[in-house]
Amino acid sequence: MTLVRQLQDYRLTTAEILYHLPDHPNLLQTFIWQDLDIAPRYPVLHKFLDFWQREIEGSLHSVRVASASLVKPPSVAHANALLRLH
Template sequence: MVASRSSLSRQLQDYRLTTAEILYHMPDHPGLLQTYVWQELDLAPRFPVLRRFLDFWSSNLDGRLHSVRVAHLDLVCPGRMRHVDALMSLQ
């Protein structure tokens, strides 16, 4: 339960769910591309958590990066209000 509170507090600090589709060259067969999907809470538009991960990848893993596609989503957002056209009660 502590992790969820931490996650919520990060989301309240503008961290958003970020998904990155990483294409990389396979080390044994550089002509072939492999896909890796990464998902974490991160700050848009600079994405410091993703950048640290990609720096780690570049310096420690054999598969050379080809491309990275990023998407992010607000999980915590203000409530929405709609007007009601009719009100009915059942008894």
Template sequence: MADLRAQFMKDYRLTTAEILYHLPDYPDLLQSYIWQEYDLAPKYPVLNKFLDFWSHNLDGKLHSVYVASHKLITPGESRFIRAEFQLH
């Protein structure tokens, strides 16, 4: 319920980030990590906090980050249909 309230009141969005990073033992190879959380666009404070933690505490050096976000709750589309279907 708190997630739903945050989406309405503060415009939180489901944010997905693909993080590419260098493997510590094989720096020429890239590994992919998918991160997903509710965050505020366009500044993404939760993602930035996670990336800051990553860069200071993990061995894999960041290569690139691709971000996508989408509002989960949008105005519904409804229309009246003058038909009724019944089975049995």
């Protein structure tokens, strides 16, 4: 199923979510979320963030997103250096 989703242009998406601690609102905590999603709309991430705002007490501060295509055409590159270990 994962390969089928990748062929439908789903990408491995990672979100760094900063949120306020419910008992100490001046402190921020980090949560890392990762799933397959479609850039640039990110419907799976938006669904998760909607769930967060409805069900989790810690209010969101910021979300940073990165994604990378998993299925790519093959590529060839030349080595820039040759190192030997004895």
